[in-house]
Amino acid sequence: MQTKFIISALAAAFAGAAAPAFAWDTLDGKAPLVIAHRGASGYLPEHTIEGYTKAIELGANYIEPDLVMTKDGVLVARHEPIIGGSTNVASLAQFAGRKTTKTIDGVTYANEYFVEDFTLAELKTLGAMQTRAGRPTTYDGQFKVPTLDEVIALAKAKSIETGRTIGIYPELKHSTYMQGVSLAQGRSKTYFEDKLVSTLHAAYGDSANAPVFIQSFEVSNLQYLNTRTDIKLVQLVDADDVKPDGSMSLVAPYDKPYDVAIKGGKLTFADLVSDVGLSFVATYADGIGPWKPYLLTTVADGVDRNGDGTVNGQDRRVDGSTGVVESAHANGLFVHTWTFRNDASMLGFSDPQKEMEAYLKLGVDGIFTDFTDTGVAAVAALTPVPEPESYAMLLAGLGALGLVVRRRRSV
Ligand SMILES: [Ca+2]
Numbered sequence: 001m002q003t004k005f006i007i008s009a010l011a012a013a014f015a016g017a018a019a020p021a022f023a024w025d026t027l028d029g030k031a032p033l034v035i036a037h038r039g040a041s042g043y044l045p046e047h048t049i050e051g052y053t054k055a056i057e058l059g060a061n062y063i064e065p066d067l068v069m070t071k072d073g074v075l076v077a078r079h080e081p082i083i084g085g086s087t088n089v090a091s092l093a094q095f096a097g098r099k100t101t102k103t104i105d106g107v108t109y110a111n112e113y114f115v116e117d118f119t120l121a122e123l124k125t126l127g128a129m130q131t132r133a134g135r136p137t138t139y140d141g142q143f144k145v146p147t148l149d150e151v152i153a154l155a156k157a158k159s160i161e162t163g164r165t166i167g168i169y170p171e172l173k174h175s176t177y178m179q180g181v182s183l184a185q186g187r188s189k190t191y192f193e194d195k196l197v198s199t200l201h202a203a204y205g206d207s208a209n210a211p212v213f214i215q216s217f218e219v220s221n222l223q224y225l226n227t228r229t230d231i232k233l234v235q236l237v238d239a240d241d242v243k244p245d246g247s248m249s250l251v252a253p254y255d256k257p258y259d260v261a262i263k264g265g266k267l268t269f270a271d272l273v274s275d276v277g278l279s280f281v282a283t284y285a286d287g288i289g290p291w292k293p294y295l296l297t298t299v300a301d302g303v304d305r306n307g308d309g310t311v312n313g314q315d316r317r318v319d320g321s322t323g324v325v326e327s328a329h330a331n332g333l334f335v336h337t338w339t340f341r342n343d344a345s346m347l348g349f350s351d352p353q354k355e356m357e358a359y360l361k362l363g364v365d366g367i368f369t370d371f372t373d374t375g376v377a378a379v380a381a382l383t384p385v386p387e388p389e390s391y392a393m394l395l396a397g398l399g400a401l402g403l404v405v406r407r408r409r410s411v
């Protein structure tokens with residue numbers, strides 16, 4: 001009778017302890033990362049200390065500064081070298097003479113303001129602006145353009161304050177263009193990359209364990225960085241659109257990495273996520289950052305799935321994995337995909353959290369989102385919590401074992 005009781009107590013204890021362990025389908029089995037795309041850009045002007053701070057408060061694991069460079073060679077956070085839309089520069093008479101025409105990645109921009117024509121001191125007199133229609137403009141002009149150093153300082157201070165590791169995810173914008181800027185400024189061709197590496201090494205050390213990912217749409221700059229740093233490198237993978245049948249549309253300048261295009265190379269972004277392409281990427285990078293339609297096939301079949309009377313991207317039929325996540329993982333590459341927005345860009349979903357969950361179920365290792373809170377909610381929704389019954393069984397089993405031990409001691 002007593003033996004039978006002990007066996008049933010042990011069985012109960014094991015039932016609780018040996019329930020199949022949950023593991024994410026990520027490369028390392030750990031929870032996927034929520035990456036605050038340009039900060040909390042759904043709420044506050046992008047690439048500002050205030051925006052990054054809000055993203056951290058909303059639970060971001062990483063904050064993303066896109067990097068460009070000033071006239072005096074300082075790395076600052078802006079989405080593009082063109083700053084007419086992301087700052088209030090156009091409203092300031094003293095800078096009217098800075099308007100000029102330049103070509104970036106084969107596209108000519110006429111009568112624009114370019115960040116490399118401003119010193120840091122001048123840039124600091126500007127205010128950041130909301131860049132997307134339909135988002136709050138309440139804070140326009142109030143926040144400054146941050147330097148990379150300031151973003152790093154924020155991430156470090158907030159890591160101490162919150163007890164969480166807040167990483168940074170800098171993107172080198174238009175490296176080929178920046179090589180020309182660097183040479184014109186009398187600096188070395190690789191000044192942009194070298195400055196990033198020296199700054200990151202000073203702040204975090206030269207380590208793959210640093211809470212840092214360096215990302216780029218170009219290839220040769222990442223290959224160069226691979227010879228200069230152990231910090232993790234991410235090959236971004238672009239396209240200009242997704243076709244109705246779910247395949248990728250590749251039109252210049254979004255068809256190829258620009259450093260490939262300018263050399264007359266044939267390698268397209270789609271090639272980079274083929275099996276051969278992924279094995280090539282794995283020779284110089286640690287992960288890929290593809291636009292989300294590369295991972296999940298959605299088809300525009302004309303059905304108004306959400307019944308709102310119009311047919312758009314949200315109504316696309318979700319057909320399942322393209323196999324790219326699986327192939328990337330097989331090549332040892334993690335996958336961080338973009339961009340998830342509550343107010344735009346949903347493909348095959350009307351609920352932004354459900355869209356993020358679909359990608360997390362594919363096994364992606366991280367998601368870039370303008371709405372960190374929705375990303376955090378999506379990860380939480382898929383994180384299993386132990387059933388109350390299994391807790392009860394575990395406690396009952398351990399309690400019974402404790403009783404047995406006490407009985408033995410009393411013998
Ligand atoms: Ca970016």
Ligand SMILES: [Ca+2]
Binds near residue numbers: 311
């Ligand atoms: Ca609809």
